[in-house]
Structures are given as structure tokens and as C-alpha cells.
Amino acid sequence: MKNDMKVFDNLESEVRSYVRSFPTIFTKTKGYKMWDHEGKEYIDFFSGAGALNYGHNDEKMKQKLIDYIMSDHITHSLDMASDAKATFLNTFHETILKPRNMDYKMMFPGPTGTNTVESALKLARKATGRTDIISFTNGFHGMTIGALSVTGNSMKRKGAGIPLQNVVTMPYDNYVDDQDAIDYIDRFLEDNGSGVAIPAAMILETVQGEGGINAASFEWMRKIEALCKRWGIILIVDEVQAGVGRTGSFFSFEPAGIKPDIICMSKSLSGYGLPFAMTLVRPEIDQFQPGEHNGTFRGNNHAFVTATAALDYWKDSKLEENIKDKAEKTHAFLERLVKEYPELKGEVRGRGLMVGVACDVEGLSNEIAAKAFEHGLIMETAGPNDEVFKLFPALTIDDEGLEKGLNIIEKSIQDVLEKKPELA
Amino acid sequence: MKNDMKVFDNLESEVRSYVRSFPTIFTKTKGYKMWDHEGKEYIDFFSGAGALNYGHNDEKMKQKLIDYIMSDHITHSLDMASDAKATFLNTFHETILKPRNMDYKMMFPGPTGTNTVESALKLARKATGRTDIISFTNGFHGMTIGALSVTGNSMKRKGAGIPLQNVVTMPYDNYVDDQDAIDYIDRFLEDNGSGVAIPAAMILETVQGEGGINAASFEWMRKIEALCKRWGIILIVDEVQAGVGRTGSFFSFEPAGIKPDIICMSKSLSGYGLPFAMTLVRPEIDQFQPGEHNGTFRGNNHAFVTATAALDYWKDSKLEENIKDKAEKTHAFLERLVKEYPELKGEVRGRGLMVGVACDVEGLSNEIAAKAFEHGLIMETAGPNDEVFKLFPALTIDDEGLEKGLNIIEKSIQDVLEKKPELA
Amino acid sequence: MKNDMKVFDNLESEVRSYVRSFPTIFTKTKGYKMWDHEGKEYIDFFSGAGALNYGHNDEKMKQKLIDYIMSDHITHSLDMASDAKATFLNTFHETILKPRNMDYKMMFPGPTGTNTVESALKLARKATGRTDIISFTNGFHGMTIGALSVTGNSMKRKGAGIPLQNVVTMPYDNYVDDQDAIDYIDRFLEDNGSGVAIPAAMILETVQGEGGINAASFEWMRKIEALCKRWGIILIVDEVQAGVGRTGSFFSFEPAGIKPDIICMSKSLSGYGLPFAMTLVRPEIDQFQPGEHNGTFRGNNHAFVTATAALDYWKDSKLEENIKDKAEKTHAFLERLVKEYPELKGEVRGRGLMVGVACDVEGLSNEIAAKAFEHGLIMETAGPNDEVFKLFPALTIDDEGLEKGLNIIEKSIQDVLEKKPELA
């Protein structure tokens, strides 16, 4: 029986979404390319929303995974000790933490972004005895109730069906024109009558992905860190989408020179697109009792294997150099685009290869992304009104792939604008 | 570099737990057996807390998974359409739902138990416009804030660091001696002055795993279903631990003859121990907007592949017969045990191969499990005070493996009791 | 300009209620009698829902109040010291607390029942560091959010417009037929997996007024007190309606022999129907900082004056003897009623002069109360479905007044039943 799209309409829940934006059945993939069941080839500028920073089905990781499975190493072990896990712990420590002088304990919550966020929020509250979390406008941290409470998007929040509590939303960098959001936060914290108590933690992304590719300045991040230090607030950086090289360095906060108290990782951490998450915690905050936060899939041995192999990319500077090179080309291209096509009312956003263009024309970004799909490019939109088309190529992409993808974007814009003379 | 246990002490968070109960590094596994790095063999009566109902590294699933990976089929696709997913949808529908006359939509939340529970709670609230959930004493549904709010265990709940809201706990079947919990619940619901509003949903396990292997009677479940129908309450059955054959049938609620409105599945659903979860939803409740509940690892193609292969076990009655046979042997053995060793103050609990013995002697179950580990058996404890030692053999276990495991249990009991003459 | 009822329809909010049950304008009152603007006389078996235990406009209190006002003593003083307040503190201590060997601090919250309850809940949470309160089915404690959260009535709860949190409702004495509610509560508290944490406090009425004149047994109260002691739970008794002699003794819990940790008083405390409330607190729980709970009308000097005068009634046993005598007569009458008029499907409820008849016929109690109003008796209904007609005569009523009132009730029942032959 040949599968067709009807099976999704008939059997899958209405909540399905990307299958609606990219309505075809994918059957094969490699690096930055994907093919569907009719053999059509696509350039992937979506990369699993940041879960495939190394591209699809990386050969070295694949081989390690195949070897592991073939030799009947342990697949599922909850948080029992496995060889694969021990090797990952050691390798991550040696390759990532030690060179950066980062002394963190590694915690394995359930294997998704929302689970690492939940573990971080719980731990911050337990460690401080306080209940509030400060989150930021347009932050996105997940769909389970704890993580959803610190997520800004109103449509997602309404999905909870209950008021979301114990959170105070503060303005992200540059949220209100001409106003320094730090003054605002500072005033709320220092004023005994502000109605805002000193929170357990602040949680932030250095570049907001779902929120619209908003990149905070390094100075803002340093001021936030200073506020946290001053008031004894735990600083949680959610690296789920921006981490693992997406913005140029392994951790996205490195160039700002800050040291978060808790770091949430998932998406590209496994390297191969396998479910995997890790919460890095400063030892003095590592206060859960054994088993106080648990879950069946904490630790995923297949992911330990591929994640260990993926760390090879960070043993020299080649990947970082490629990101830098491709990021520069992409930024230059996008800056040209917004100039050349003023009808877009476009603004280039982002950092490294976490970039996008915000179009101040309702619905336009979605049309461009849809047209790009027709032309063989996979690209999603983001932002509270889906106003940003978002470029997330594999970090390992070569010049040919990048150019091909960028050309499709330009062509798609031309096609869309052609049908909309009223924008000119 | 050879891995040793120190790496976990040095680098992993204090929250780690099973590695403390089973302190060795596992390197190989097959069916119901595991081996550690020193070559010691173990019988596995733990089965990943129910995530490995088909045993470890099942050969047929393994081959399908290897083939899939080798041919560069798509690994990560969020909820885009892949061939693997289409095949799973079809196969699950044909093999499981259709023969049981079950008309449900399949939703893929994040790939863990707590994520399917969160999706169910949100959906129930959204669909009804009500906020409360009725959960049951000693229920266990996960560690994220939504799922934790319906989990009974006080140590786990305190880990939240915030009051857990929008939930009313009602007594599970047989919770208070000589009192019919249904009368109790009924009275609260029908009385306008009870302080308990008609909830959005009730969520329950048919056999409570973490809560102490408490099996509800079929009659109780039917009364609960009737109450839900009477008041328009959504009935959610959490099949994460009890489902996929653990109690004898694919769904644990089948012999009770009830039809839940929402069914939460995870753990053994992938068959191979891979992170995977699914929420089954009656079409009329399937009311999320596209993307209203999302997540990076909703849908896991490797798991779709193995889960499809695992469904072969349900195409004939062989597996069910084996469960029946082994369950009878296990129950008979345990009943003999508690009679022969009255010092245990033991009570046999459970249904199918989801069984255990509650020992009314503080700390005794943990000592027996620890001794069993020495003797080469992996077995965990459960219940609010860890008072139950819990037998979860692979459903595919053979007589030899089962007997070997049971013998180790008896020997472990003898060893422990020998050192405790005061119990005699 | 002569006032007529239209002014209420035109100018007052729709939330007005008793004016709908008793649709006339009252212009004069004395003792147990009221007169309306057309000169019609009424017997008052409502007594301001327990705020007028000494009858209306008691002559001695009135004289003291007039003298106080005439001499320009201080009327409003927040919680500054006034002579009137000092005298009340001393007199209440000498007349009520000392003879009962009760060592409590007196706190003056806002001058209403809901305010004393709020102060009690806040104090209990602050003193224990816990967040939950156990309330009881059909409890009624007030309409502000804190007090409403421990109130059972579903219509009232919905008025909040938000989920009411940090409360667990437990069954009141005799809530479920043939089930001992104490076993339930006990089990929930002692089981680490029950989902119910040890609360900050339990709050209860010894006789539930609004909830349907449900009188708890003394044994049940003693068991509750024992549970509170065992688990370090603060016991709050809400004496707002049942206190100040309504059930026969000054405090309604006296005959049970219990000693609450916090006692909430209001309604008849001022004696004269003036807004007034007091929270009695065991010294070790008296942990608010100065001004941590405040309010403009904490302390009401006019009420201090009349409340001091009212305490004269407790300097000898005459009032208590009158209550006893009238209560016996009333109970005997009601018992005869329910026997003689089986159509009522009546059940006599209550204690002392806090009594009523629950009629298991929908709407019947309201019809009887409405008919009684026509015949010159003011009497309200209570219970989750208004199924109880409620007798609250002044505690100072004489035989003539009591008999007149009871006769009107009997006549009203006869009139109503006559029109309802189908009940026979």
C-alpha cells in the first residue's frame, strides 16, 4: 500500500501543523537536502527548527549509531549507568565544559526542550524558596504547563485552558522603542511597592527563535546577569534553539561573556535529530533529591552515542569558521533583499545562522515561505503574527547549497510581489 | 579510557536515581537479560519501568530500524509527513483501533509520558471550558507542572516549588477500608455546596504503577465511566505504564469494557525503548488549533519504525497467551511467597505482568530488591513509601527466565530475613 | 418624598437579594418585632442572619451608644487607642476569656465576617509556611477571594470569575451516608501519596448556617481537633454565625470541649447589629508584623460600646437558660411538624436556636418562607438548594413571640400544602 497524504487527514489529530505548511511525504534526506516520495528535492532551511544543526543523517554519527545498535548495546536504561552515557558525560565535560572553565553538573530530564525548561524552573524555585519566574516578552520555552507559563505567545497560552501563574513578564531587549528595558526591570525589583517580588529566576533566550528572531545585545545580557547577581536571582538561559552553534559559538551566550546558573539544552544536542535534552546546573543549585524529578526517557542511549560523535565538530574551529562565513553571506544577502524590495517593509534580524526577515505586511512572510516550498525550499515563519521568515540552514552547509537556497528565497519574493502590485 | 562509576558521581546531577539502586555500568542487553561491563549477567524484572515490554533489542525491530537508518530515511521531521509516520498511522489504525471499534484521532505530543498527559489535560480543559481535573490518590502522571499537579506523591509534588493547582484528588478504588469511594465522589459532584466543581476531566491509571501496583476493579472503572458520562466529564486513561500489554491486553482497560475519551500512551509504544508518546482522542474532543500544542520531538521516526514492527505482536494471540501463562505462574508464586514468609507481612498486588508484593515492614522491600541485584536480578520498588517490590518481566519472557528471576527473589527474601530474626 | 420599592429596582444593583424575598420597606423595629412603612408588624425569625441575637435595638445598648455619641467620644480611630476600645478589650477578657481559661490575643480586622476569615487564613499560612487550607463541604465563610475559596457553594464560587486555589475540600460530619468522614481525612493526611499535603489550617463551622443548618457532632469536632494536633494543623473555628450564644453557649464549640487555635467572630458580636469583627488568636500564632494586615474600619468605636454592653448578658446564666428553654420548645415543635406533615419530607436540623427543617421537595422551603412573610414572619432559607427553612429567633425572645412565630410557620405550611395535593 502506498502512503498518501490522506492518512494524515483521516487519522492524525487536528493539532498537526508543519504537515500543513509542507504538504508532502518525505522519504529520504542527507545533509541539507530532503527528497519526497515523488523524488522532488528540497533545500532545507528549516533544519528541524534548530534540531538538525549538523544537517540530516550525518555519516559519522550514523555509523556510530549503527555500530551501537548492531552490537546490542543497551538502548533504554532510564538513568541507570550505560557505557554510552559515561562516554557522553566525559566527552561533553572534556570538549565543552572544561575548555570554557564551566563547572556544571549535567542533569538529564525528559528528552525535549519543554522538559529541560520544566526541570530548570522547578530547581530554581526549590533552590530559592521563591515562586515567581521572570520571563520575557516573546519568549518561547515549551508547551507543558510550567514551560508554557513562561512562554509569551497568546494563542499557545490559551491552549492551557487555565490561567498561567507564578510568572511576571518583563520586556526583552528593545521591546519598547526608545525605552531601556533594564531601567524598567531594575525599578520593579528595587521598589518595595512595585507588586513584583524578587523572583526565583529569570529565563531568557539570547536570540528568540519562535518569538521572531529577536537578538538581545551582549550589553543587555550582561546587565541582566548583573541584576540577577545583585538580587540573588537564578539566571536560566534557554539554549534549546539558539545553542549548539546556531549563532556561531557552542553556547549562544559565550560572546556576551556571561555565565548562566542553569542552561537548558535540547534540539541539536544529539546531533542526529534524536530526542535528547540536558540541563546544566551550577553545583550549588544542584539540589534535587535523587529521583525528585524523573521520567522514563531521561537519558537516551542512542542520543548519547550520536551526541558524543557530534562533539567532534567542536574539537577544532572548522565548524565555527563555516558558520561565520555562511552567516556573513546570509546577512549580506538579506540586507540587500530588504533594500532591493522595499515592498517587503523588511527588517533583518538575528545573529549567526539564526536569522530572518520581519515583513511588516500582514501575511506576506507566510506567502513567501509557501512559494519557496513550491520552488524546493523548506523554510518556516516565526513571530507573534508569523511576520518573520526564518533562515535556519544546516551549520555545515556549503556555498552551493546556501546560494541555491538564497536564490529560491529571492525568486519566491519576486513571484509573490508580482501578484501584489498594490504593495509597490 | 575505561569508564567507571566515578564519572556519574563527578559529572551527573544529584537527581540521578536508578544508577544508585543498580550501581554498575551496563554494556549489553538482549531480551530479558542484561550484562554489565564486568560481564555479569542480570535477569531484568524492571524492563525500563514498563518501557521494554517486548524485552531489550528485539531482533525484528532492530533489523527494521537498521534498514531505515542505513537507507537515509528521514530521522527528524517535527510533524511533517514521513513515510515512517504514515505507515505507523495506518498500521496502528488497522491493527489496534479498527478491530476494537475505536474511532480515535492520533496526536503526537513530545515523546514522553508526561508530555502526553500534559496534552490531554490541556485538551480536556479547552474542550470543556472548565479548569479542574479530578486525579486519584497515588496516581502518577509525570513531572512537568501540569502532570505533576495530578500526581499524588508528596516528595515529587514538593519538587515543584509552587502550589499545584486546578486539581482535586479523589480516592482511588479501595482507598479507605470498607468505604466505597464512588459514593464519595458521586456525593461531591452532585452536591452544589460541596466546593468541588464539575471538572474538565478525570485522569486515572487502571493499575497504578509508581503508586504501589494498585489495581482498580473493573466495576469501579465502569462506575467512574458512568459518572463521567452523567456529568459530561472527559475520562482520561493514562496507559503509559499499564498499557501495551503489561496487564494482559493491549489496552489495560479493555477487560473492564470502558471507552475512555482520551488515552495517554508512551513507554513501550515504540517497542524498542525509544522516546515516543501518543495521545488518542475522540474526534469530538480533537479541538486544538494547528500547532496549539507543539514541540520539537513530537513524532520520532525511528520510533515510528520500531513501533510499527512491534504491532506484529498484536496480529495474533501468541503474546497475549504468553502473558496469561506467565502472569498465572507469577501470581501463584507470589501468593505462595507471602504465605510461606509471613515475616514479609506481604500482600500480592496487580494484574497481568504488572505485579508486586507490598511488605508492611519499613524498608524491607528495598532490602529485598538490593539483595536481588546482588544475585543478578533487576527489580525496583514502588508505592508512597517504597513498600512494594515490583515485578515487571518482559512480556516475551520464557519459562526459564521467569523461573530464574522468581528464584532469585525467593533467595533474596531468605537472605534478608535471615539477617532479621526480629521479624520472625 | 415618600420612598417606595421602585427606588431599589431603579437605583440598586441586581445583586440585591433579601429585598426580593421580603419586599417591603422597614421603618421601625424593637426586640423580635419589625414594622414596615405601612405599619404591618412582623415577627423576626431571621435576626439579620445571626447578627441580631439580642434582638433589635436593645434598650441598654442603645442608651450607651446614645451617651457615647452625644458626648463626642471618638467615632473613628482606625486602630488608635480609644477609651471605648480599651474598655471592650478588658471586658471581653474578663467576661468571656478568663472564665473559660482562654488565653487569646484579640485582633480587629475589617468589621465583617469575611474579613476575620481572611485574616485567619493569612495568619495560618504565615505561621506555618504552608499554603493549603482544608475546608469542608457546605462551609460558608464569605465572599472575598480568600474566604470564598473556602466556601462550598458553587453559585457563589463561580462569582469569583477565577479558579479558587490553595484549598482542599473535605467531607463534613455525616456528609456521605454510612461513611465516617474522619477516616477519609485521616487517610488523606497520613498517606504520602494522597496528593493532599498537610495544610496550614482547617476551617470549620460547628453548625453550618448557609450550608443548610448541618450540626457536627461533638465527637467529630474532637476528632478533627485531634487530627489537627497530630499533624500540626491550625484549627480555625468560624463562629461568625454560630457564635455569641446562637447554639446555647457563648462559643458554639464549648460543649465539644475543644480549643481552636483561631476563632473568627462577627455578626452578633457588636450586639446592636453594627459592623464589627474580631479574630481571636493563640499567642504563639499571633505573628503578623504591625500593620501587616490592616484596614480603615478595623475597630469600630460605636460597636465597642454596644459590644461591651452586650457582654452583660453573659455575666449570669439567664440568657443561656432562655436559649435552652426556647430551643427545647422549638425542637419539639419542629419534630412534631415533620411527623404531622409527612408531605414535607422534612428533617429537623441544628442545635440551640440555630435550627431549621430540610424539606426534600424542590422549592417547598422557599414557598413556605414566602407564605410566612405574608403572614407576618421573617424567615430565610439555606442549604445548597435552599432546601432548609431556617429559624433564627432572637435569643431573648419570650414565649409569646416564639409561639406566635411557630404558629405562623405551621399555618404557612398548611396553606402551601393545601395548594399542592400532589404531595399528599
Next chain:
Amino acid sequence: MKNDMKVFDNLESEVRSYVRSFPTIFTKTKGYKMWDHEGKEYIDFFSGAGALNYGHNDEKMKQKLIDYIMSDHITHSLDMASDAKATFLNTFHETILKPRNMDYKMMFPGPTGTNTVESALKLARKATGRTDIISFTNGFHGMTIGALSVTGNSMKRKGAGIPLQNVVTMPYDNYVDDQDAIDYIDRFLEDNGSGVAIPAAMILETVQGEGGINAASFEWMRKIEALCKRWGIILIVDEVQAGVGRTGSFFSFEPAGIKPDIICMSKSLSGYGLPFAMTLVRPEIDQFQPGEHNGTFRGNNHAFVTATAALDYWKDSKLEENIKDKAEKTHAFLERLVKEYPELKGEVRGRGLMVGVACDVEGLSNEIAAKAFEHGLIMETAGPNDEVFKLFPALTIDDEGLEKGLNIIEKSIQDVLEKKPELA
């Protein structure tokens, strides 16, 4: 027995506060003067924190009250109809509402500020079906849980012992230097990703009393009103402290030209310092069911009598002229003060006769107020750190009284500064 201060130490709760600032027993009062039990005379610049805008024991009101009591009119009637209530309804409507073209329904909640606020919050949530309330920094609305949740002061909030929910705090006018708070609020409301949902209501004071005599500009209020209109948000103005003439007009918002949807009144509404509160509600929001919000002391007949008499003050412009005159004198005096005594680091705040001086020297305002008490002036402090000494003379004060009071303030400042040469 002569009362002395020990009675308060021995018998009253630790929460007592003003008795600590003004440690003497008051026995007589008239207009703007008070006398203690030793005959010492005080000028009252406190006026019951705004509850005595007409001064103490106003002769006309007193006579009406005496007449009412003497003739045995009804004292307590819950919300049954009394002549006194009908007269108040008519008079308030004729004197206040009609001339201002205000079409509001009058609701009588419990007789305090916190109760009117609770009724307003509940009603706004019920009418909109939304749960959040926007409150403002340094707002003060009461101590019951609902009202406390919208109160800014951190010490008061902690007294709740639970997290306070369903509220978002926004910056009051001029909260952060050089930032326009309206832009900020506007951005949060219009952005779908802000994490702040459209609330049921905004609640604000036009001049924040407890929060530090912060007066919002009329322009800011109009912008707030426009925001509320744009988004369908109910605008609640809490007039408890600023209303009834304190700022110069009957309603403090009149000169701004706004029309709130709900108005909360209490304190000086009774005129005589009696407990009394009223919630004014636009008819279309008047959606409570009969009795959905109730309470024993809703409606206070003594207060109806004096409140009706008090409205005479608003039948001509004399009172308003006196307020204007005295306010000008007071402002001029305070402006001179802060110039002449730069050591105060003083800032004059407020509007009408709701004024104060914020001293940016820790503890200084409290010392000045304490010294003033020694010199025979009663004056309190406000603000999150008690940094403001607050002048609340009776609105009926004459020149002699005002000057006497102002002179005491200046003398007290001189005395305090003399002892603090380090401030010079």
C-alpha cells in the same frame, strides 16, 4: 477602673499599628481636633486615613444619627429595604450622579474598602470572562486576598502566605524616569507574544495614598481610559481614599474628564467615620445574580443616615471652595518648606488636600511625624519605605486650624534637623 495603654499590649494582637505611632488613649474629638485622656489637644492631619474628610463628629450628621437611633428605626437589615437606605439611594442619585450625568447602579458590598474592591474585581471577571487584572505599581486596594493581589506593597503581599495570582502589575504614571508608561502598557497589550493577555480590568487610584501620594496626570488617566476602551477592558477607579472631595471634587477623576466603568467608594462616604462602602457600576456590567456577592453588613443603616446628611456638603460649592483655598495654602507652604530645608531632600506630592512630602533621607519622615505628635499634631507616613509624611486635614478645616498644623510641621522639622547636623 481607668484604662491605660497596657491593656493594648496585653490583650491586643501584635498586628496593631497606629496605636504604636500615636501612643495615647483618645477620649473626645470634634472637627479637626482630638483630645486624649490626659486632656492634651491634637490637630488631626490624619483624618482616619481619609475616612474623616468632614472632620470628627459633624454636628448635623450627629443629630440625624441620634434622631434615627432614638426613634428605633432599623439598625441592621442586611440588604432588606429600609427607609434610610431608600433615602440614601435617592439622595446620592440626585445630588451626585444625576448632575454629573452618571448612570450607575449602586451596589453595597461589605462596608470597607477591601470589600468594594473585591466586588469590583469579581464583577469585572464575571462580566468579561477573563481572569487577569492589571494593577499599578504602588497601588493599594486592601488586605483580603483578591484586593491584596492588586496591592503593590511587598510586606503586605507576603502576609498572604500564598502566591498572589491573576494580576499583572504595570507602571503607574512617571514610574520610571523619562519613560512613558503608556507606551509600555500599550505595547504589552497589542503584542500577541507579550505574555500579557487582555485583562478583565485595570484598577487604579488617581492619587495613590498608601503608595506615597503619587498623583497621576489627567493626560495619563485619559490615555488609560482610551486603552481600556480600545481593548474592551473594564476601568475600575478605586476612590476609597482619593474620593469624596479629598482632591477637590467629589470624585477625584472628575477633572480628568474620564468615566470609569466601576467606582469603588468607602472611607468618607458615610461622612461620620462609620463603616460603609459602595460600588458604582455601569448598568451593562451589573451582572451579578441576586446574592451572588453577599455579606452580613452590606448596607449599614446608621451610615445611610449620616451619608445622606453628608451629601448636603455637595449641594453648593462652599466645601469645594474651602478645599481649593486650603489646598493652595498647603501647597505653597510645602513648596516653601522643601526649599527652605534642603536637608529634607523633599519633594512635594499630591493634589487638593491629599498631599505630602517625600523625603529622600531614610527614616526622616517617620521622625518628623513622631516629633509632630509630641507637638500635638497627628500625621501619618506613606510610601513603600514610609518616606512620605502625609497631610490629610479635614476638608472643613479653617485657616486657624490649618496654620496651627502647618506650624507644628515646620517646628517638628526644625527640631528633627537640629539633632541631625550631618544632613546639613
